Amino acid sequence: MxxxxxxxxxxxxxxxxxxxxxxxxxxxxxxxxxxxxxxxxxxxxxxxxxxxxxxxxxxxxxxxxxxxxxxxxxxxxxxxxxxxxxxxxxxxxxxxxxxxxxxxxxxxxxxxxxxxxxxxxxxxxxxxxxxxxxxxxxxxxxxxxxxxxxxxxxxxxxxxxxxxxxxxxxxxxxxxxxxxxxxxxxxxxxxxxxxxxxxxxxxxxxxxxxxxxxxxxxxxxxxxxxxxxxxxxxxxxxxxxxxxxxxxxxxxxxxxxxxxxxxxxxxxxxxxxxxxxxxxxxxxxxxxxxxxxxxxxxxxxxxxxxxxxxxxxxxxxxxxxxxxxxxxxxxxxxxxxxxxxxxxxxxxxxxxxxxxxxxxxxxxxxxxxxxxxxxxxxxxxxxxTATATVTTPAPTPTPTGTSPTPAPTPTTAPPAGTNLSIGAGSDGSSKADGTSYGNVRDGDPSTYWSPAGPTGSVSVKWGSPVSVSALVIREAAGSAGTIRTWRVVNADTGAVLTSGTGAGAITFPRTSLSKVTFEITGSAGTPKVAEFETYAG
Missing domain, CATH: 2.160.20.10 (Single-stranded right-handed beta-helix, Pectin lyase-like)
Known part of the structure; x- marks a missing residue:
């Protein structure tokens, strides 16, 4: 022994x-x-x-x-x-x-x-x-x-x-x-x-x-x-x-x-x-x-x-x-x-x-x-497998699984085309009192969704698969910069499409899916997402 x-x-x-x-x-x-x-x-x-x-x-x-x-x-x-x-x-x-x-x-x-x-x-x-x-x-x-x-x-x-x-x-x-x-x-x-x-x-x-x-x-x-x-x-x-x-x-x-x-x-x-x-x-x-x-x-x-x-x-x-x-x-x-x-x-x-x-x-x-x-x-x-060759400490995940290497901060310029979120459905992990998942797809920047805490996720979903390659996350007035780190997940398969820092326009390879999730993994307070726009690109 x-x-x-x-x-x-x-x-x-x-x-x-x-x-x-x-x-x-x-x-x-x-x-x-x-x-x-x-x-x-x-x-x-x-x-x-x-x-x-x-x-x-x-x-x-x-x-x-x-x-x-x-x-x-x-x-x-x-x-x-x-x-x-x-x-x-x-x-x-x-x-x-x-x-x-x-x-x-x-x-x-x-x-x-x-x-x-x-x-x-x-x-x-x-x-x-x-x-x-x-x-x-x-x-x-x-x-x-x-x-x-x-x-x-x-x-x-x-x-x-x-x-x-x-x-x-x-x-x-x-x-x-x-x-x-x-x-x-x-x-x-x-x-x-x-x-x-x-x-x-x-x-x-x-x-x-x-x-x-x-x-x-x-x-x-x-x-x-x-x-x-x-x-x-x-x-x-x-x-x-x-x-x-x-x-x-x-x-x-x-x-x-x-x-x-x-x-x-x-x-x-x-x-x-x-x-x-x-x-x-x-x-x-x-x-x-x-x-x-x-x-x-x-x-x-x-x-x-x-x-x-x-x-x-x-x-x-x-x-x-x-x-x-x-x-x-x-x-x-x-x-x-x-x-x-x-x-x-x-x-x-x-x-x-x-x-x-x-x-x-x-x-x-x-x-x-x-x-x-x-x-x-x-x-x-x-x-x-490759797991056996790990000789350095694994990256420190947050409770919600932040990617260890965020992508560059997105810009706020929206993609061209139709916002596919209008008329779609939505759900999420939690919502603070007085907020709604539906507020992120109503086209009204004065309404918003917040999680019941500093992190959480909100999704946009359709009755049948659509092709999506870009989205825009717009924070509510007075909360700009609150969202620090995030991931975009293909909710059909669990695959992470991209990750990064800050709100704004986000692009990723065109993907056919029926539900896409924006998961906030780090914030400087209570996030407020006014709009979660999706585009075919």
Whole structure:
């Protein structure tokens, strides 16, 4: 086994003392053949997949120190001992993490709490199970106002929202409030019952969480697999990939999607007892080469009249039963057909659905050696990628995923042509009291939209795709210069079209899309967008 070498923490003597009290050991990474070192090296080398590769990518703590933690308090101390909240760090976890050994730790680079692993208001962190394994027992992992996070090779079990003890609102892993770029890989998430027994979701995302991948994981024995969006009006989440996961003995929410885009491929769904992939409130799911077995109503829009959509291909339905449709219950089967199209911006290799149960059984979950599939139904150790060569700290993302290299400040000269926003629709991540999304497309510079905070997004959308290559963002009178940094996103695919600083005219390669989003990632106050004009160019 690799022997950790004690070194001084970057934050100075106070941080060193804090780490020592909490039982943190700082380790210099070494290339050894031990099982522990091998697991960590593979975690760094494998590289993120799916939507977690978009929006600048997800590298976690690559390039930072490696710290060993055997208690929840030690995990918090490692976060608090960093020079800043964005200093990269890899936290190796071994042993059982529970309420008895998880206490709040204070510091300028962290915001922690008792009774939950709190990854809050931070970035550039990898949390990876090593050695004999890491089990979070009745203790959830809470990711909030955070970006560039990797959680890998851990088990989280029996997290409750009622009864005793409670943690993380009953979610095994929960993300909320402006979360960006999270990769959860080779984890086991399990409960011992449903809501009546005190449990909630295994893998939940809400309140503006985007660019997340769940891969090679096991979710089982729960009433609720997970959700994307907390209500029919909370539609700021999306761009989620689920691949090579096992959903076993789940009543519903595998997952529940409210708005946004999700991509499910090469998953094995076994014994979904009530319903499976629940696409609602305009959500669009690409359901690709999955294996559904001994389950009920595995795809559709359930328990609502707010329809969602799906594109299906290559799936196997083995022992699946379908209910009759009703007003608020619309299964996709038994004649499962696509009712939308979804464009995926990243490369991926598909295993044939027929071999998915075998591949997933050998690769999914904690303690499986981080094996992956090569796209031809053969589990293997993942090949190193460019992620493994990162030797410098990752750029510091803001909570909303600002691009690290903004483009030049735009000018205010408008493009020629017709403003396509007039007569279009609009929505967004949030709106301040007295403002409206519709104000950005009404042609009236005296009305405006503001987010419910210093950052947020607003979108213009059409009933069918249009070609757009330019837009103009006009700030309301008296607020010029408030918008500092921004991104323009193709809301159909999640691809970032361009990014930059300051309001004005913005150009990018001509793109066919049905929804374009202007996301404010940094401001000098409360932004006020009077007009969001769009042009074919």
């Amino acid at each position: 690799r022997r950790p070498v004690a070194v001084r923490l970057c934050a100075g003597l106070a941080a060193t003392a804090l780490a020592a009290v909490a039982g943190v050991v700082v380790a210099v990474p070494q290339a050894t053949a031990s099982a522990t070192a091998g697991a960590t090296a593979t975690a760094a080398a494998a590289g993120a997949t799916g939507y977690a590769t978009q929006n600048g990518g997800t590298t976690g703590g690559a390039g930072g120190r490696t710290v060993r933690a055997t208690t929840g308090t030690a995990i918090h101390a490692a976060l608090c001992g960093r020079a800043s909240s964005s200093t990269p760090i890899v936290i190796e976890v071994e042993g059982t993490i529970n309420h008895a050994n998880t206490a709040k730790v204070s510091g300028t680079s962290c915001n922690t709490a008792d009774g939950v692993i709190e990854l809050k208001q931070i970035s550039n962190v990898t949390l990876v199970g090593v050695g004999g394994g890491a089990v979070f027992d009745q203790l959830g992992i809470h990711i909030r106002e955070a970006s560039n996070i990797i959680v890998q090779n851990v088990t989280v079990r029996n997290v409750k929202k009622s009864g005793s003890p409670v943690s993380n609102g009953g979610d095994a892993i929960g993300m909320e409030s402006d979360v960006r770029n999270v990769w959860v890989d080779h984890v086991t998430l399990e409960a011992s019952g449903g809501e009546s027994e005190g449990y909630d979701g295994l893998f939940d995302m809400k309140d503006n969480t985007q660019y997340v991948t769940l891969s090679y994981s096991v979710l089982r024995n729960s009433g609720r697999g997970g959700l994307v969006g907390s209500s029919e009006t909370e539609l700021s989440n999306g761009f989620i990939t689920y691949h090579h996961n096992l959903y076993e003995n789940i009543d519903s929410r595998a997952p529940l999607l409210r708005g946004g885009i999700a991509h499910m491929y090469n998953n094995h769904y076994l014994r979904l007892n009530e319903s499976g992939i629940n696409s609602r409130a305009g959500a669009r799911a690409k359901v690709d080469h999955n294996y559904f077995e001994d389950s009920k109503d595995v795809l559709g829009t359930f328990y609502t009249t707010a329809a969602g959509y799906w594109q299906v291909s290559g799936n196997t339905f083995d022992g699946v039963t379908w209910s009759a449709p009703g007003t608020d219950y619309r299964p996709a089967g038994p004649d499962v057909r696509s009712n939308t199209t979804v464009s995926i911006p990243y490369p991926y290799a598909l295993d044939a659905a027929s071999c998915v149960p075998g591949v997933v059984s050998r690769t999914a979950g904690a303690g499986k050696g981080l094996l992956v599939s090569d796209g031809s139904c053969t589990p293997q150790t993942p090949a190193p």
